[in-house]
Amino acid sequence: MSKIAIVTGSTRPGRVNTGVAEWVLAQAQLRGDAEYQLVDIADFNLPVLDEAYPAGFQNYQNDHTKVWAATMNEFDGYIFITGEYNHSVQPALANAISYLNVEFNNKAAGMVGYGSAFGVRAMEHLRGILSELQVAHVQKTGMFSLFTDFENFSTFTPTELQAASLAPMLDQLIPWTNAMKSVRESALATA
Template sequence: MKIQIIIGSVREGRRGKSIGEWAFHTAAARGDVQVELIDLKEWDLPMYDLAKPPILGQYEDPLQQRWADKIKEADGYLFISPEYNHSFTSALKNALDYLYEEWGRKPASFIGYGPTGGIRGIEQLRLVLIELKMAALGSALHLTKVHEKIVNNRFIASDHDTSSLNHALDDLLWWSRALSEAKKNQD
C-alpha cells in the first residue's frame, strides 16, 4: 500500500514540514507501508480558476494533470494541517479542489496542530473529504505546543506522539487495503 503524507501549510515559518518529515520517517521505518512526502509548497498550485470543473475528469491544464497523476498513485493519505481560524489551510483546500475522482474511495487520516491540536480544522477537513467520496477516518494525531517540540527544524516527538501516529497509520493501512480490495472486486 502506498500512503502519501501531504503537508498542507505553505507559509514561511511553518511547522508542518518538520512534522511531515517526522511522520514520513516514522512511517517508512515500519516496513509495512510505502510512503511519499508531498509538500504543497513545492507544488505551488495557483488558486483554482480553471474553466472545466474537476468532476468531469478532463484536465487540459498540464499542472492539474501532473497533480492528478501524482494523487492517483496513492492508496490513502495522511494530511498534515495547522488550524487557521477554526479551519484547515486554504492551500490544502485549493489542492483538494483541483481534483475529484483521484481522491475518491480512498481513506484519509490526519495530523492536526495548533492551540487545540487542530481539532476544529480537522473536523472541517473531514466534511470536505466526505464530499470528495473519501473515507475520512476518526483516528488522528492532534499536536499541541508544537513550537516546544521543534529543535533545529526537527520535530522531537514524545512516545505518546509516536504511538498515536502508529495507531493512525494502522487504521489508514487497514482501510487502504479494504478499499483497494473492494475496488478490485467491483471492476
C-alpha cells in the same frame, strides 16, 4: 504493498508543516507495512483554484493541475498534515484538494493535526471535505500542540505522549487502505 502519500498542508514561508510531515514519514517507514512517500503541495505551485470545469469532469486545462492529478492518482491512501488556521484546515491544503475529485475516490486517509487545540477543528473540517470526495477517513488521528510539541513554536519536537497518537491512526489506515482497493476494483467492474 499499498502506497501512501504524506501530504503537506502549507506553502507558507517558514512553515512548520514540513517538519511534522517529515517526522510522520520517518515514523511510518519504520513500520514496513506500506510504501510511504512525502508529497509537498508547495512543489506543485498551485494558484487559487483556476480550472474552468468542475474537478469531477477531469477536464483539466492547466499543466499544474495535470501534474498534481497524476501524482495523487498514484497513491492508494493518504495522510494529510494540517495545522489549524482560523479554526479550520489550512487554506493551501483546502485549495490543493479542491483541484481534484476522481483521483481521491474510494481511497482511505488518515490525518495529523497541530495547533493551539491539537488541530482538532482543522481535522473535523477536513473530514467533511474528504467525505464529499468519497475518501474513507479513519477515526484515529495524530494530534500535536503548538505549545508542547514545537520548540519555540518552530521546531517540531513531539512529546512522548503526543507522539504515541500516530500509531493508532496508522494501525487503522493500513487495513482501510487495503480494503479500499477492492472497493475501487468493484466500482471499475460495474462502471
